Amino acid sequence: MDAKRLTLFAGHYGSGKTNIALNWAYRLRDEGRAVTVADLDIVNPYFRTKDAEDDLARRGIGLIVSEYANSNVDLPALPSQIYSLVDDRSTYGVLDIGGDDRGALALGRWVPSIIAEDDYDMLFVVNKARPLTRTVEDTLEVYAEVEAACGLPFTGIVNNTNLGPETTAQTVLASMEYAESVARATGLPLKMTCVDKRLINDFAGQVDSLFPLDILELYYMQKEGM
Amino acid sequence: MGEKVLMKGNEAMAEAAILAGCRHYFGYPITPQTEVAAYMAKKMPKIGGTFLQAESEIAAINMVYGVASTGKPAMTSSSSPGISLKAEGISYLAGADLPGLIVNVQRGGPGLGGIQPSQSDYFFATRGPGHGDFHVLVFAPASVQEMADLTGKAFHLAWKYRMPAMLLADGTLGQMMEPVELPEPHDAFGTDNPWATTGTNMEREHNIVNSLYLSPEELERKNIERFERYKQVEAEECLWEEYLMDDAEICVVSYGITARISKNAIAEARKEGIKVGMIRPITLWPFPNKALAAAADKVDSFLSVELNMGQMVEDIKLAIDCKKPVDFCGRVGGMIPTPDEVLDHIRALAEGGR
Known part of the structure; x- marks a missing residue:
């Protein structure tokens, strides 16, 4: 798989960044690379990369996450180890950025180093089924806000249109025109379209660059099928 | 009913309030309900509504009182400790027979407690959250879809009976994402609010919105009248x-x-x-x-x-x-x-x- 040393996932709140970031890390690791995931989310109180802590450890993937994630306090603090990920070029880094401009703000302090190294992909994750990014126009507004907040230009678009457990191939296919329009308007490539692995056979070559996702049960409520 | 969207419970309540006709939201951030305020902040300015981050939860609930006095729908949202702060204002709404919607996305308590989910405000909500003899309508949604559906219902009944309504959710429901079918825009309120302070136009007596009664006889009568209304609510509006x-x-x-x-x-x-x-x-x-x-x-x-x-x-x-x-x-x-x-x-x- 063609991958830059650092891959960052940013975008609208609830667009699926954490799930994709973890899957991206799994893919890199499966190819035998050293990988570390960094959770830069200062917005979301629940449903964090920390939910996948054991899974990541078992696969030999590093995790840098606030010690307060999933605890009972609400401290938007980031761990200092994130500096090591940006500086340590011996490992691939996958960065899960918090939602919207508020979440992306935290990335700002590492942007000069990331740009200096110039070996990164900054991916904008979109989900057409999210109420505030249903149109290209609204999506571009979020795009501009996120980019302005963190100061790191995007390099690609990721289509992650889904309706949770009610997603069908049709949900994704019906979003392709939207995703391509976002790509066109931003002048960036549509890097990939994410689909639940279980739906992959329903596509039959209709979509380029499919990225099959293990839908991670980030919270045991979902694991229990609730 | 439109196309399905994928929403957090907090967002669904905010959008459903807008679709029901609410154009005034006042709040103060607290986890795990902040997405209600964040959603309103994004959406209200685009549709000519008001989003206002108040200086405190107490200010926010009193802004709801102010808007409700004019017969317009208003809502506020918070999580458990913030609802404690709103208790005074909720009592005043009840005492002035004003409708309003209060969202409580519960977290662990008592005190500052924690940010993880809880249902420990059950007593607080169901016994009348504030001083004095009163009740609020309390709705307990169990899915993101129901959070959207009950928001409109809560507004409608609050207006029908001129009493505050509370959506009692918890952190998990507020944060989890599920597909939702949103209602079409509708008017949950009606425009006939003869009690509202909208100007007499020199054609009627002044309407007075107030919870202070100088005469104990009058205050007793008000309380008894209110409880007659509660009897009707208990007889007709129970859902299970x-x-x-x-x-x-x-x-x-x-x-x-x-x-x-x-x-x-x-x-x-x-x-x-x-x-x-x-x-x-x-x-x-x-x-x-x-x-x-x-x-x-x-x-x-x-x-x-x-x-x-x-x-x-x-x-x-x-x-x-x-x-x-x-x-x-x-x-x-x-x-x-x-x-x-x-x-x-x-x-x-x-x-x-x-």
Whole structure:
């Protein structure tokens, strides 16, 4: 798989960044690379990369996450180890950025180093089924806000249109025109379209660059099928 | 009904309020409900509405009072500690017979507690959250879809009965994402608010919105009138869901997120041949007393499942006149019982009953 040393996932709140970031890390690791995931989310109180802590450890993937994630306090603090990920070029880094401009703000302090190294992909994750990014126009507004907040230009678009457990191939296919329009308007490539692995056979070559996702049960409520 | 969207519970309540016609939101950030305010901040300016981050929760609820006085719909949202701060304003709304919507996305308590989910504001919500003799309508949604649906319902009934309504959710429901079918834009309020302070136009007497009564006789009369209205609410507006109750020998009583956990436990118990069903209160005030009283004649025992220390147990006992034993299963502090924990309680009751 063609991958830059650092891959960052940013975008609208609830667009699926954490799930994709973890899957991206799994893919890199499966190819035998050293990988570390960094959770830069200062917005979301629940449903964090920390939910996948054991899974990541078992696969030999590093995790840098606030010690307060999933605890009972609400401290938007980031761990200092994130500096090591940006500086340590011996490992691939996958960065899960918090939602919207508020979440992306935290990335700002590492942007000069990331740009200096110039070996990164900054991916904008979109989900057409999210109420505030249903149109290209609204999506571009979020795009501009996120980019302005963190100061790191995007390099690609990721289509992650889904309706949770009610997603069908049709949900994704019906979003392709939207995703391509976002790509066109931003002048960036549509890097990939994410689909639940279980739906992959329903596509039959209709979509380029499919990225099959293990839908991670980030919270045991979902694991229990609730 | 439109195309389905994927929403957090917090966002669904905000959007549903807008679709019901609410154009005034006042709030103050607190986890795990901040997405309500964030959504309103994004959306309200685009549709000519007002989003205002107040200087405190107390200010926000008093802004709701102000808007409601003019007959316009307004809402505020917070999480448990913030709702404590709003208690004074909620009492004033009740005392002035003003409608308004208060969203409480509960977190662990008491005190600052924690940010993880809880249902420990049950007493606080159902006993009238504030000083004085009053009730608020209390709705307990159990899915993101129901959060959207009950928002419109809560607004409508608050206006119909001129009383505050509370959506009592919890952190899990607020944060989880599910597909939702949103309603078409509608008017949950009606425009006929003869009590509103909208200017007399020199054509009528002044309307006065107030909760201070100088004469004790008048204040007593106001309280009695209000409770006559509450009787009507209790008779006509109670909502609940019955699940597998036809042959049930054990009745689980649970609301909100724990009702979903209970459903899974009940499905497992049924596989083992245990006859168990559930009554899920959708309104916590008014409480589904009649449904529970009817069940008491058929089942051997009740099991209350909640994210608190057993606050609903006494309401169940009152509803069934203590005819049958009421057991309790719950976790607190942000912990959530697994279906297996609930199943163990159901098994124990089944064995005890045999």
